[in-house]
Amino acid sequence: MNGYSVNELPDGRAQVWKDGMLIATEPNAGIAWQKIAATQQSAPMPVEPKRGGTGCLVAGLIVLAILVLFGGCTVVIGAMGSTDKSRAAAPATTIASATTPKGSGPAAAAPPAAATSKAAPAFAGAKDSDVVGSAGAPLTIGEATVTSTALVNGDATLGATLCTSVTLQNASTKTISFSIFDWKLQSPSGTIVTSEFTGSQNMLSTGEIAPGGTAKGDVCFDNNHPAPGQYVVLYQPTFSFSSNRAAWLNSL
Numbered sequence: 001m002n003g004y005s006v007n008e009l010p011d012g013r014a015q016v017w018k019d020g021m022l023i024a025t026e027p028n029a030g031i032a033w034q035k036i037a038a039t040q041q042s043a044p045m046p047v048e049p050k051r052g053g054t055g056c057l058v059a060g061l062i063v064l065a066i067l068v069l070f071g072g073c074t075v076v077i078g079a080m081g082s083t084d085k086s087r088a089a090a091p092a093t094t095i096a097s098a099t100t101p102k103g104s105g106p107a108a109a110a111p112p113a114a115a116t117s118k119a120a121p122a123f124a125g126a127k128d129s130d131v132v133g134s135a136g137a138p139l140t141i142g143e144a145t146v147t148s149t150a151l152v153n154g155d156a157t158l159g160a161t162l163c164t165s166v167t168l169q170n171a172s173t174k175t176i177s178f179s180i181f182d183w184k185l186q187s188p189s190g191t192i193v194t195s196e197f198t199g200s201q202n203m204l205s206t207g208e209i210a211p212g213g214t215a216k217g218d219v220c221f222d223n224n225h226p227a228p229g230q231y232v233v234l235y236q237p238t239f240s241f242s243s244n245r246a247a248w249l250n251s252l
Contacts, residue, residue, distance in 0.1 A: 154199030188229025
């Protein structure tokens, strides 16, 4: 089903695989298939806006425009007649005085509108729906409050790594899933890598969090080509109806 498969374990639990990668472990195969199906539910069809009343609105606008035009013509004709009478009864200086009130000068020109520009994105590839914060800030994504600490060098036995300690708190009234595969790291060059299984002895696992529960662990990434600049830790849960991502900014 779109790259998903379920493998039942001897103890009754079921592993969820996607494109050859283990992404979650569920209590049984039934729940696993239910969650896979839920992630592929199509978005609701857009509701066509109600139509009606357009004809009345257009007719009303036409009548209003005619009244405004008629009134404007009346004012202009009256003003022209009044000006002609004033010219006949008073010298040119009187006409100038009536046209420009004493003590007032020409109207000041309105200042030009300030140019507006869209704020620069927090990082390369940032989306409008991203929830962005500094390293260590608690960010809310879907039904979980998630924290990622500042990146540090991890164990380098099998190669250089960067690690962050993460905390996920379930603030909902139902069980939510979590996985190490929900995490990625964007380097200063713009390269995005997925999490590794090495770098710490306290790696985040894959499982579920009961309502009000908390899951903690380390998430590490390959760092064989370190470079100074901005690193962005990205979190986007696999089993979620929300497309939002959490992003923590790190300067190394």
